[in-house]
Amino acid sequence: MATNPTPTNDTELLHLCGQVVQGCLELESETGTQDTTAALLQERLRSAHADLAEVEKHKAERSRLRRELREWDMESERVLGRCRLRLAALFGNGFNDQWEAAGFPDGSTMVPEVFAKRLALLAQLAAYFTAKPEHESQDMRATTAICEMTHQSLSGLRADVDHHKSILQNAVQKKNATLKLLRQRLRRVIGELGLVLAADDVRWRRFGLNPPAGEPLPEPVAQVTLTALGQGSLRVQWPPALQALRYHVQSRMMGGEFATRSTVPGTEALLQDLPPGEFIEVRVIAATAQEEAAPSPASAALVG
Structure with missing residues (x-):
């Protein structure tokens, strides 16, 4: 029905379905629609609201995990920076075999710019300080324990972010499937209304819909x-x-x-x-x- 297209926007779809449900409940006896019409659409609408809320919950959790991961990654850069200063006092600033033995990659003594390389360097430094405890510095906070703790926190959060990404994808797929069913149910209800209401019946407005034979209702002006x-x-x-x-x-x-x-x-x-x-x-x-x-x-x- 060209005058009543199904909204593609999720929020607009839920709003229209709510209006149609309300219209069905209020005008059921007048229009002669079946008593299951509103109930079936309302059931689909409740499921859609629940699935949308689930998606938003997982989005919020993903944002929290990403924020925590960023914070720990910044901490890893500080830890690696302190370890670098400690080793520079022992090995000098130029790259050599001792820097390579400590685990610094790419022939450089700088803290790696790539996340995966920072994560790997933390593990290698923890192993290095375990083998060379005399090279640790409690004062500079360049120790096995600190490198291990930072590596475990960072790798654990990275795993949590990846896992939650999968959870969110599943929730979005479920939401999309539910909204598809909601749209199908809405089209059936609009089709049923077309059988019981004349094309110019003003009661279409009570359902949030445009009379098929009338002009579409203009959108309100948003601001002045x-x-x-x-x-x-x-x-x-x-x-x-x-x-x-x-x-x-x-x-x-x-x-x-x-x-x-x-x-x-x-x-x-x-x-x-x-x-x-x-x-x-x-x-x-x-x-x-x-x-x-x-x-x-x-x-x-x-x-x-």
Whole structure:
């Protein structure tokens, strides 16, 4: 049904399904829809909400693990830096056989830039200090115990991040499968409504849907920007709204009633002859030839 496409955005899909469920519950006796229609869609909707919540939970856990991994990786660089300074005092700054025996890779005495090489160097330094305890330095915190502990923490967190990546992928796959079933159920409900409601029946709106024979309802204007120009004038600007053919610009004195000041086809209007020194609230209503969206949030400005 071209006038009621199935949303591809997850949030929009759940919102529409909630509206359809509510419409089914409220108008079940009027429309003659089966009493299982709302229940089946609601069941799919609950499953989708649960699966989406599970995905968000795993995303939060992945972020926590990644953050902890970054912190430990920074600590590993500090540990390796201290070990490097300790060994430089023993071996000199130039690379030689002693640096190679300690495990420094690539013919360099610098702390490796690659994560895997830093992880490997921690293990090699732990083994080196175990074999050469006289080269440890408690004062410089370059010891077997510190290298081992840092290596274990870093490698353990890396394994946790990789494992949780797999868990999240499975949760996303499950969520996508559930949303696919939800979309299929939604299409069946819309198809059933098409059998019991006329194409121009306004009750389609009660389900969050557009009457197939009518105009699509325009999207509301998201926000309004006001610029005081002085001499009792305000410039009103707003982003375009989907399906809108024109816009009603309404204003009021603080505490008063909104009244339409102008109707324009574009996304800007000039309000004049306003009382200087007064706060004015302005909102915009997107409209088609026959339909109007909900008003935008109101914005206020002091008239100059």
